Amino acid sequence: MASPVRVDLDGNPIRPITICMIGAGGFIGSHLCEKLMAETPHKVLAVDVYSDKIKHLLEGPASLPWTDRIHFHRLNIKNDSRLEGLIKMSDLTINLAAICTPADYNTRPLDTIYSNFIDALPVVKYCSENNKRLIHFSTCEVYGKTIGSFLPTDHPMRQDPAYFILKEDASPCIFGPIEKQRWSYACAKQLIERLVYAEGAENGLEFTIVRPFNWIGPRMDFIPGIDGPSEGVPRVLACFSNNLLRHEPLKLVDGGQSQRTFVYIKDAIEAVLLMIENPARANGHIFNVGNPNNEVTVRQLAEMMTEVYSKVSGEPPLEVPTVDVSSKEFYGEGYDDSDKRIPDMTIINRQLGWNPKTSLWDLLESTLTYQHRTYAEAIKQVTSKPLASS
Numbered sequence: 001m002a003s004p005v006r007v008d009l010d011g012n013p014i015r016p017i018t019i020c021m022i023g024a025g026g027f028i029g030s031h032l033c034e035k036l037m038a039e040t041p042h043k044v045l046a047v048d049v050y051s052d053k054i055k056h057l058l059e060g061p062a063s064l065p066w067t068d069r070i071h072f073h074r075l076n077i078k079n080d081s082r083l084e085g086l087i088k089m090s091d092l093t094i095n096l097a098a099i100c101t102p103a104d105y106n107t108r109p110l111d112t113i114y115s116n117f118i119d120a121l122p123v124v125k126y127c128s129e130n131n132k133r134l135i136h137f138s139t140c141e142v143y144g145k146t147i148g149s150f151l152p153t154d155h156p157m158r159q160d161p162a163y164f165i166l167k168e169d170a171s172p173c174i175f176g177p178i179e180k181q182r183w184s185y186a187c188a189k190q191l192i193e194r195l196v197y198a199e200g201a202e203n204g205l206e207f208t209i210v211r212p213f214n215w216i217g218p219r220m221d222f223i224p225g226i227d228g229p230s231e232g233v234p235r236v237l238a239c240f241s242n243n244l245l246r247h248e249p250l251k252l253v254d255g256g257q258s259q260r261t262f263v264y265i266k267d268a269i270e271a272v273l274l275m276i277e278n279p280a281r282a283n284g285h286i287f288n289v290g291n292p293n294n295e296v297t298v299r300q301l302a303e304m305m306t307e308v309y310s311k312v313s314g315e316p317p318l319e320v321p322t323v324d325v326s327s328k329e330f331y332g333e334g335y336d337d338s339d340k341r342i343p344d345m346t347i348i349n350r351q352l353g354w355n356p357k358t359s360l361w362d363l364l365e366s367t368l369t370y371q372h373r374t375y376a377e378a379i380k381q382v383t384s385k386p387l388a389s390s
Protein backbone atom coordinates (compact mmCIF):
# COMPACT_ATOMS: atom_id res chain seq x y z
CA MET A 1 0.00 0.00 0.00
CA ALA A 2 1.41 3.39 -1.04
CA SER A 3 2.47 5.58 1.93
CA PRO A 4 0.18 8.60 2.50
CA VAL A 5 1.23 11.86 0.80
CA ARG A 6 2.99 14.05 3.39
CA VAL A 7 1.68 17.63 3.44
CA ASP A 8 2.99 20.83 5.05
CA LEU A 9 1.12 23.05 7.54
CA ASP A 10 -0.80 24.67 4.67
CA GLY A 11 -1.88 21.35 3.14
CA ASN A 12 0.62 21.44 0.25
CA PRO A 13 2.40 18.18 -0.71
CA ILE A 14 5.99 18.00 0.60
CA ARG A 15 8.44 17.14 -2.21
CA PRO A 16 11.63 15.21 -1.36
CA ILE A 17 14.68 17.49 -1.16
CA THR A 18 18.45 17.14 -0.77
CA ILE A 19 19.91 18.70 2.37
CA CYS A 20 23.58 19.65 2.84
CA MET A 21 23.92 19.33 6.63
CA ILE A 22 27.19 20.84 7.88
CA GLY A 23 28.03 19.59 11.37
CA ALA A 24 25.81 16.52 10.86
CA GLY A 25 28.13 14.44 13.05
CA GLY A 26 27.39 16.42 16.19
CA PHE A 27 24.79 16.21 18.94
CA ILE A 28 21.95 18.05 17.14
CA GLY A 29 23.02 16.87 13.69
CA SER A 30 22.89 13.20 14.68
CA HIS A 31 19.34 13.50 16.01
CA LEU A 32 18.26 15.51 12.96
CA CYS A 33 19.74 12.88 10.61
CA GLU A 34 17.89 10.13 12.51
CA LYS A 35 14.59 12.01 12.19
CA LEU A 36 15.04 12.75 8.49
CA MET A 37 15.93 9.14 7.68
CA ALA A 38 13.16 7.60 9.78
CA GLU A 39 10.26 9.93 8.93
CA THR A 40 10.91 11.68 5.60
CA PRO A 41 11.99 10.89 2.02
CA HIS A 42 14.69 13.59 2.04
CA LYS A 43 18.36 13.00 1.20
CA VAL A 44 21.22 14.17 3.42
CA LEU A 45 24.77 15.07 2.42
CA ALA A 46 26.23 14.77 5.93
CA VAL A 47 29.30 17.00 6.23
CA ASP A 48 31.57 16.85 9.27
CA VAL A 49 35.10 16.07 10.41
CA TYR A 50 33.70 13.31 12.65
CA SER A 51 31.05 10.62 12.07
CA ASP A 52 31.04 8.61 15.32
CA LYS A 53 27.57 9.85 16.35
CA ILE A 54 25.99 8.95 13.00
CA LYS A 55 27.86 5.70 12.34
CA HIS A 56 24.67 3.73 13.06
CA LEU A 57 23.01 5.58 10.16
CA LEU A 58 25.86 5.03 7.73
CA GLU A 59 26.79 1.36 8.13
CA GLY A 60 25.49 -1.96 9.37
CA PRO A 61 22.13 -3.71 8.86
CA ALA A 62 20.14 -0.95 10.63
CA SER A 63 21.20 1.54 7.96
CA LEU A 64 19.92 -0.51 5.00
CA PRO A 65 16.50 1.28 4.68
CA TRP A 66 18.27 4.54 3.80
CA THR A 67 21.65 3.63 2.32
CA ASP A 68 20.90 5.68 -0.80
CA ARG A 69 19.62 8.70 1.14
CA ILE A 70 22.48 9.62 3.46
CA HIS A 71 26.10 10.10 2.40
CA PHE A 72 28.92 11.17 4.68
CA HIS A 73 31.51 13.68 3.45
CA ARG A 74 34.46 14.04 5.81
CA LEU A 75 35.61 17.61 5.32
CA ASN A 76 36.60 20.67 7.29
CA ILE A 77 34.71 23.69 5.99
CA LYS A 78 37.66 25.93 6.92
CA ASN A 79 39.63 24.84 3.91
CA ASP A 80 37.91 22.42 1.58
CA SER A 81 37.06 23.24 -2.02
CA ARG A 82 34.37 20.53 -2.11
CA LEU A 83 32.03 22.63 0.04
CA GLU A 84 30.57 24.79 -2.73
CA GLY A 85 29.83 21.77 -4.91
CA LEU A 86 27.90 20.09 -2.09
CA ILE A 87 25.85 23.24 -1.47
CA LYS A 88 25.12 23.55 -5.21
CA MET A 89 23.94 19.89 -5.28
CA SER A 90 21.46 20.60 -2.47
CA ASP A 91 18.12 22.38 -2.17
CA LEU A 92 18.79 23.43 1.42
CA THR A 93 21.90 23.90 3.55
CA ILE A 94 21.74 23.55 7.34
CA ASN A 95 24.82 24.91 9.12
CA LEU A 96 25.40 23.47 12.58
CA ALA A 97 29.23 23.68 12.57
CA ALA A 98 30.68 25.54 15.57
CA ILE A 99 32.91 25.47 18.59
CA CYS A 100 30.05 25.68 21.12
CA THR A 101 31.35 24.59 24.51
CA PRO A 102 31.75 27.52 26.95
CA ALA A 103 35.04 26.20 28.34
CA ASP A 104 36.57 27.11 24.97
CA TYR A 105 35.22 30.63 24.63
CA ASN A 106 37.57 32.34 27.11
CA THR A 107 40.46 29.90 26.66
CA ARG A 108 40.38 29.61 22.82
CA PRO A 109 38.76 32.93 21.83
CA LEU A 110 40.41 33.13 18.39
CA ASP A 111 39.38 29.59 17.45
CA THR A 112 35.90 30.38 18.80
CA ILE A 113 35.54 33.56 16.75
CA TYR A 114 36.92 31.94 13.59
CA SER A 115 34.66 28.89 14.00
CA ASN A 116 31.45 30.84 14.64
CA PHE A 117 31.97 33.76 12.25
CA ILE A 118 34.85 33.49 9.74
CA ASP A 119 34.28 29.81 8.84
CA ALA A 120 30.56 30.41 8.30
CA LEU A 121 31.19 33.17 5.74
CA PRO A 122 31.72 30.87 2.72
CA VAL A 123 28.61 28.87 3.61
CA VAL A 124 26.47 32.03 3.52
CA LYS A 125 28.24 33.24 0.35
CA TYR A 126 27.74 29.96 -1.56
CA CYS A 127 24.06 29.79 -0.56
CA SER A 128 23.42 33.40 -1.57
CA GLU A 129 25.34 33.21 -4.89
CA ASN A 130 23.61 29.94 -5.86
CA ASN A 131 20.13 30.90 -4.66
CA LYS A 132 20.08 28.09 -2.13
CA ARG A 133 18.05 28.20 1.08
CA LEU A 134 19.98 28.34 4.37
CA ILE A 135 19.00 27.34 7.91
CA HIS A 136 21.75 28.72 10.17
CA PHE A 137 22.17 27.63 13.81
CA SER A 138 22.88 30.55 16.10
CA THR A 139 22.34 30.45 19.90
CA CYS A 140 20.17 31.80 22.72
CA GLU A 141 23.46 33.18 24.01
CA VAL A 142 23.20 36.10 21.55
CA TYR A 143 20.82 37.66 24.10
CA GLY A 144 23.67 37.60 26.66
CA LYS A 145 22.40 38.98 29.95
CA THR A 146 18.84 40.08 30.78
CA ILE A 147 17.99 43.76 31.29
CA GLY A 148 16.73 42.80 34.75
CA SER A 149 20.18 41.52 35.73
CA PHE A 150 21.35 45.14 35.97
CA LEU A 151 18.68 46.02 38.55
CA PRO A 152 19.37 45.64 42.29
CA THR A 153 18.73 41.98 43.23
CA ASP A 154 15.62 42.81 45.28
CA HIS A 155 14.18 45.36 42.82
CA PRO A 156 10.47 44.61 42.12
CA MET A 157 10.92 45.33 38.39
CA ARG A 158 12.98 42.13 38.18
CA GLN A 159 9.62 40.32 38.32
CA ASP A 160 8.38 42.18 35.21
CA PRO A 161 8.62 39.81 32.17
CA ALA A 162 9.68 42.77 30.02
CA TYR A 163 12.96 42.64 31.96
CA PHE A 164 13.77 38.96 31.31
CA ILE A 165 11.68 37.28 28.59
CA LEU A 166 13.88 37.01 25.49
CA LYS A 167 12.10 37.96 22.24
CA GLU A 168 13.68 37.61 18.77
CA ASP A 169 12.36 40.91 17.34
CA ALA A 170 12.57 43.04 20.49
CA SER A 171 15.25 42.00 22.99
CA PRO A 172 18.71 43.60 22.90
CA CYS A 173 21.98 41.63 22.87
CA ILE A 174 23.82 42.51 26.11
CA PHE A 175 27.34 41.17 26.63
CA GLY A 176 30.02 41.83 29.23
CA PRO A 177 33.23 43.87 28.68
CA ILE A 178 35.82 42.78 26.08
CA GLU A 179 38.11 41.33 28.75
CA LYS A 180 35.32 38.83 29.53
CA GLN A 181 36.26 36.67 26.56
CA ARG A 182 33.41 34.27 27.27
CA TRP A 183 31.38 36.56 25.01
CA SER A 184 33.62 35.87 22.00
CA TYR A 185 31.18 33.12 20.97
CA ALA A 186 27.94 35.04 21.41
CA CYS A 187 29.37 38.10 19.66
CA ALA A 188 30.58 36.01 16.69
CA LYS A 189 27.15 34.38 16.50
CA GLN A 190 25.47 37.80 16.60
CA LEU A 191 27.60 39.13 13.74
CA ILE A 192 26.98 36.09 11.52
CA GLU A 193 23.25 36.51 12.24
CA ARG A 194 23.49 40.12 11.07
CA LEU A 195 25.40 39.06 7.95
CA VAL A 196 22.80 36.39 7.10
CA TYR A 197 20.01 38.89 7.70
CA ALA A 198 21.75 41.45 5.46
CA GLU A 199 22.21 38.86 2.68
CA GLY A 200 18.48 38.31 2.93
CA ALA A 201 17.65 42.02 2.88
CA GLU A 202 20.09 43.04 0.11
CA ASN A 203 20.47 39.91 -2.04
CA GLY A 204 17.29 37.95 -1.39
CA LEU A 205 18.92 35.00 0.46
CA GLU A 206 16.17 32.69 1.76
CA PHE A 207 17.27 32.11 5.34
CA THR A 208 16.04 30.89 8.70
CA ILE A 209 18.03 31.47 11.91
CA VAL A 210 17.62 29.10 14.86
CA ARG A 211 18.39 30.16 18.45
CA PRO A 212 18.49 26.94 20.51
CA PHE A 213 17.80 27.34 24.27
CA ASN A 214 19.87 24.56 25.92
CA TRP A 215 18.82 21.47 24.01
CA ILE A 216 19.85 18.36 25.94
CA GLY A 217 19.67 14.61 25.44
CA PRO A 218 21.65 11.49 24.53
CA ARG A 219 24.92 11.95 22.62
CA MET A 220 25.48 15.49 23.88
CA ASP A 221 29.25 16.23 23.97
CA PHE A 222 31.36 13.53 25.64
CA ILE A 223 32.35 11.93 28.95
CA PRO A 224 35.91 13.08 29.77
CA GLY A 225 38.39 10.20 29.72
CA ILE A 226 35.93 7.86 28.01
CA ASP A 227 34.89 9.27 24.64
CA GLY A 228 36.58 12.64 24.96
CA PRO A 229 39.81 14.10 26.39
CA SER A 230 40.30 13.56 30.14
CA GLU A 231 40.98 17.26 30.62
CA GLY A 232 38.06 18.30 28.40
CA VAL A 233 35.21 20.38 29.88
CA PRO A 234 31.91 19.68 28.08
CA ARG A 235 28.58 21.43 28.63
CA VAL A 236 26.73 21.04 31.91
CA LEU A 237 24.71 17.91 31.09
CA ALA A 238 27.87 15.93 30.30
CA CYS A 239 29.80 17.50 33.20
CA PHE A 240 27.15 16.49 35.73
CA SER A 241 26.66 13.07 34.10
CA ASN A 242 30.42 12.48 34.39
CA ASN A 243 30.38 13.44 38.09
CA LEU A 244 27.41 11.14 38.76
CA LEU A 245 28.98 8.23 36.86
CA ARG A 246 32.21 8.67 38.83
CA HIS A 247 30.43 9.14 42.22
CA GLU A 248 31.90 12.65 42.53
CA PRO A 249 30.18 15.80 43.83
CA LEU A 250 28.69 17.94 41.06
CA LYS A 251 30.59 21.22 40.75
CA LEU A 252 28.40 24.34 40.99
CA VAL A 253 30.11 27.27 39.29
CA ASP A 254 29.76 30.40 41.44
CA GLY A 255 27.15 28.57 43.53
CA GLY A 256 24.99 27.45 40.59
CA GLN A 257 22.71 30.49 40.75
CA SER A 258 22.48 31.02 36.98
CA GLN A 259 19.17 29.96 35.49
CA ARG A 260 18.49 28.01 32.30
CA THR A 261 15.50 26.53 30.47
CA PHE A 262 16.20 23.06 29.06
CA VAL A 263 14.37 21.43 26.15
CA TYR A 264 14.48 17.77 25.15
CA ILE A 265 16.40 17.23 21.91
CA LYS A 266 13.56 15.13 20.47
CA ASP A 267 11.07 17.99 20.95
CA ALA A 268 13.48 20.52 19.43
CA ILE A 269 14.13 18.38 16.36
CA GLU A 270 10.38 18.44 15.65
CA ALA A 271 10.66 22.24 15.41
CA VAL A 272 13.58 21.98 12.97
CA LEU A 273 11.68 19.55 10.75
CA LEU A 274 8.77 22.02 10.63
CA MET A 275 11.21 24.73 9.49
CA ILE A 276 12.65 22.41 6.81
CA GLU A 277 9.25 21.42 5.41
CA ASN A 278 7.48 24.79 5.70
CA PRO A 279 9.83 27.22 3.89
CA ALA A 280 7.06 29.74 3.23
CA ARG A 281 6.48 30.00 6.99
CA ALA A 282 10.13 29.81 8.06
CA ASN A 283 12.03 31.90 5.52
CA GLY A 284 13.09 35.32 6.79
CA HIS A 285 12.49 34.40 10.44
CA ILE A 286 14.63 34.04 13.54
CA PHE A 287 13.22 31.38 15.92
CA ASN A 288 13.72 30.82 19.64
CA VAL A 289 13.54 27.05 20.18
CA GLY A 290 13.29 26.15 23.86
CA ASN A 291 11.00 25.19 26.72
CA PRO A 292 10.02 28.10 29.00
CA ASN A 293 8.34 25.64 31.38
CA ASN A 294 11.61 23.90 32.23
CA GLU A 295 13.43 26.71 34.08
CA VAL A 296 15.77 25.79 36.92
CA THR A 297 18.87 27.19 38.57
CA VAL A 298 21.99 25.16 37.90
CA ARG A 299 21.87 24.09 41.55
CA GLN A 300 18.31 22.80 41.07
CA LEU A 301 19.42 20.98 37.92
CA ALA A 302 22.20 19.29 39.91
CA GLU A 303 19.76 18.25 42.64
CA MET A 304 17.27 16.87 40.10
CA MET A 305 19.96 15.01 38.13
CA THR A 306 21.24 13.50 41.40
CA GLU A 307 17.74 12.26 42.28
CA VAL A 308 17.03 10.93 38.78
CA TYR A 309 20.43 9.22 38.52
CA SER A 310 19.90 7.51 41.86
CA LYS A 311 16.59 6.14 40.54
CA VAL A 312 18.08 5.10 37.19
CA SER A 313 21.27 3.52 38.55
CA GLY A 314 19.90 2.13 41.81
CA GLU A 315 22.88 3.74 43.58
CA PRO A 316 22.34 6.03 46.62
CA PRO A 317 23.32 9.68 46.18
CA LEU A 318 26.45 11.02 47.85
CA GLU A 319 26.09 12.42 51.37
CA VAL A 320 27.32 15.74 49.95
CA PRO A 321 26.16 15.69 46.29
CA THR A 322 27.41 19.14 45.24
CA VAL A 323 30.39 21.45 45.83
CA ASP A 324 30.70 25.15 44.96
CA VAL A 325 33.61 26.22 42.75
CA SER A 326 34.59 29.66 41.48
CA SER A 327 34.26 30.32 37.73
CA LYS A 328 37.91 31.37 37.73
CA GLU A 329 38.92 27.96 39.10
CA PHE A 330 36.53 26.04 36.79
CA TYR A 331 36.82 28.01 33.51
CA GLY A 332 39.80 30.33 34.07
CA GLU A 333 40.14 34.09 33.46
CA GLY A 334 37.55 35.89 31.33
CA TYR A 335 34.49 33.83 32.20
CA ASP A 336 31.12 35.55 32.52
CA ASP A 337 27.60 34.19 32.36
CA SER A 338 24.01 34.61 31.21
CA ASP A 339 21.82 35.04 34.28
CA LYS A 340 18.53 33.79 32.84
CA ARG A 341 17.24 32.42 29.51
CA ILE A 342 13.47 32.22 29.04
CA PRO A 343 12.38 32.16 25.38
CA ASP A 344 9.41 34.10 24.16
CA MET A 345 7.41 31.59 22.09
CA THR A 346 5.12 33.97 20.15
CA ILE A 347 6.84 33.79 16.75
CA ILE A 348 7.44 30.03 16.60
CA ASN A 349 3.87 29.40 17.80
CA ARG A 350 2.45 31.73 15.15
CA GLN A 351 4.61 30.59 12.22
CA LEU A 352 4.96 26.85 12.94
CA GLY A 353 2.47 26.01 15.71
CA TRP A 354 5.27 24.27 17.64
CA ASN A 355 5.40 23.75 21.40
CA PRO A 356 7.72 21.52 23.46
CA LYS A 357 6.16 18.55 25.26
CA THR A 358 8.68 16.92 27.59
CA SER A 359 9.15 17.90 31.24
CA LEU A 360 12.65 18.34 32.66
CA TRP A 361 12.26 15.31 34.94
CA ASP A 362 11.17 13.06 32.03
CA LEU A 363 13.93 14.22 29.68
CA LEU A 364 16.52 13.71 32.43
CA GLU A 365 15.15 10.23 33.14
CA SER A 366 15.54 9.12 29.49
CA THR A 367 18.88 10.89 29.07
CA LEU A 368 20.46 9.55 32.29
CA THR A 369 19.19 6.07 31.43
CA TYR A 370 21.15 6.40 28.18
CA GLN A 371 24.22 7.80 29.99
CA HIS A 372 24.23 5.00 32.59
CA ARG A 373 23.70 2.27 29.99
CA THR A 374 26.38 3.69 27.71
CA TYR A 375 29.12 4.70 30.15
CA ALA A 376 28.77 3.01 33.58
CA GLU A 377 30.72 -0.14 32.65
CA ALA A 378 33.49 1.77 30.87
CA ILE A 379 33.90 4.07 33.88
CA LYS A 380 34.04 1.07 36.22
CA GLN A 381 36.84 -0.40 34.07
CA VAL A 382 38.81 2.82 34.04
CA THR A 383 38.45 3.53 37.75
CA SER A 384 39.23 -0.07 38.83
CA LYS A 385 42.55 -0.18 36.91
CA PRO A 386 45.55 0.40 39.21
CA LEU A 387 47.29 3.72 38.53
CA ALA A 388 50.34 3.27 36.34
CA SER A 389 53.40 3.26 38.67
CA SER A 390 55.19 6.58 38.35
Ligand SMILES: NC(=O)c1ccc[n+]([C@@H]2O[C@H](COP(=O)([O-])OP(=O)(O)OC[C@H]3O[C@@H](n4cnc5c(N)ncnc54)[C@H](O)[C@@H]3O)[C@@H](O)[C@H]2O)c1
Nearest residue numbers: 023025026027028076077096097098100137139212214215
Ligand atom coordinates in the same frame (compact mmCIF):
# COMPACT_ATOMS: atom_id res chain seq x y z
N1 LIG B 1 22.99 22.02 21.80
C1 LIG B 1 22.53 23.19 22.19
O1 LIG B 1 21.81 23.29 23.19
C2 LIG B 1 22.86 24.45 21.43
C3 LIG B 1 22.52 25.66 22.02
C4 LIG B 1 22.80 26.84 21.34
C5 LIG B 1 23.38 26.80 20.08
N2 LIG B 1 23.68 25.61 19.52
C6 LIG B 1 24.29 25.64 18.19
O2 LIG B 1 23.82 24.53 17.42
C7 LIG B 1 24.87 24.04 16.57
C8 LIG B 1 25.09 22.55 16.82
O3 LIG B 1 25.35 22.39 18.19
P1 LIG B 1 25.62 20.94 18.83
O4 LIG B 1 25.12 20.99 20.23
O5 LIG B 1 25.14 19.87 17.91
O6 LIG B 1 27.22 20.94 18.87
P2 LIG B 1 28.27 19.79 18.50
O7 LIG B 1 29.59 20.31 18.92
O8 LIG B 1 27.80 18.49 19.01
O9 LIG B 1 28.18 19.72 16.89
C9 LIG B 1 28.90 20.60 16.06
C10 LIG B 1 29.48 19.76 14.92
O10 LIG B 1 30.11 20.63 13.99
C11 LIG B 1 31.30 20.01 13.54
N3 LIG B 1 32.22 21.04 13.06
C12 LIG B 1 32.72 22.09 13.77
N4 LIG B 1 33.58 22.79 13.02
C13 LIG B 1 33.61 22.20 11.79
C14 LIG B 1 34.30 22.46 10.60
N5 LIG B 1 35.16 23.49 10.48
N6 LIG B 1 34.10 21.65 9.52
C15 LIG B 1 33.25 20.59 9.63
N7 LIG B 1 32.56 20.28 10.75
C16 LIG B 1 32.76 21.08 11.82
C17 LIG B 1 31.83 19.28 14.77
O11 LIG B 1 32.73 18.23 14.39
C18 LIG B 1 30.55 18.78 15.42
O12 LIG B 1 30.26 17.46 15.00
C19 LIG B 1 26.09 24.93 16.87
O13 LIG B 1 26.16 25.94 15.88
C20 LIG B 1 25.79 25.54 18.23
O14 LIG B 1 26.38 26.83 18.38
C21 LIG B 1 23.47 24.43 20.17
Ligand SMILES: O=c1ccn([C@@H]2O[C@H](COP(=O)(O)OP(=O)(O)O[C@H]3OC[C@](O)(CO)[C@H]3O)[C@@H](O)[C@H]2O)c(=O)[nH]1
Nearest residue numbers: 100102139141214234235236237239251252253258298
Ligand atom coordinates in the same frame (compact mmCIF):
# COMPACT_ATOMS: atom_id res chain seq x y z
O1 LIG C 1 30.18 21.38 35.80
C1 LIG C 1 29.51 22.43 35.54
C2 LIG C 1 29.25 22.87 34.20
C3 LIG C 1 28.52 24.03 33.99
N1 LIG C 1 28.03 24.74 35.04
C4 LIG C 1 27.19 25.94 34.82
O2 LIG C 1 26.01 25.49 34.13
C5 LIG C 1 25.52 26.53 33.28
C6 LIG C 1 25.34 25.95 31.87
O3 LIG C 1 26.58 25.69 31.35
P1 LIG C 1 26.77 25.01 29.88
O4 LIG C 1 25.75 23.96 29.66
O5 LIG C 1 28.19 24.59 29.80
O6 LIG C 1 26.57 26.15 28.81
P2 LIG C 1 25.70 27.49 28.76
O7 LIG C 1 24.28 27.18 28.99
O8 LIG C 1 26.33 28.52 29.63
O9 LIG C 1 25.95 27.94 27.23
C7 LIG C 1 25.69 27.01 26.21
O10 LIG C 1 24.31 27.15 25.94
C8 LIG C 1 24.08 27.17 24.59
C9 LIG C 1 25.39 27.19 23.84
O11 LIG C 1 25.35 28.29 23.01
C10 LIG C 1 25.66 26.04 22.93
O12 LIG C 1 25.57 24.86 23.57
C11 LIG C 1 26.45 27.25 24.94
O13 LIG C 1 27.07 28.47 24.89
C12 LIG C 1 26.52 27.66 33.38
O14 LIG C 1 26.05 28.59 34.33
C13 LIG C 1 27.78 26.99 33.91
O15 LIG C 1 28.60 27.89 34.62
C14 LIG C 1 28.26 24.33 36.36
O16 LIG C 1 27.81 25.00 37.33
N2 LIG C 1 29.00 23.18 36.56
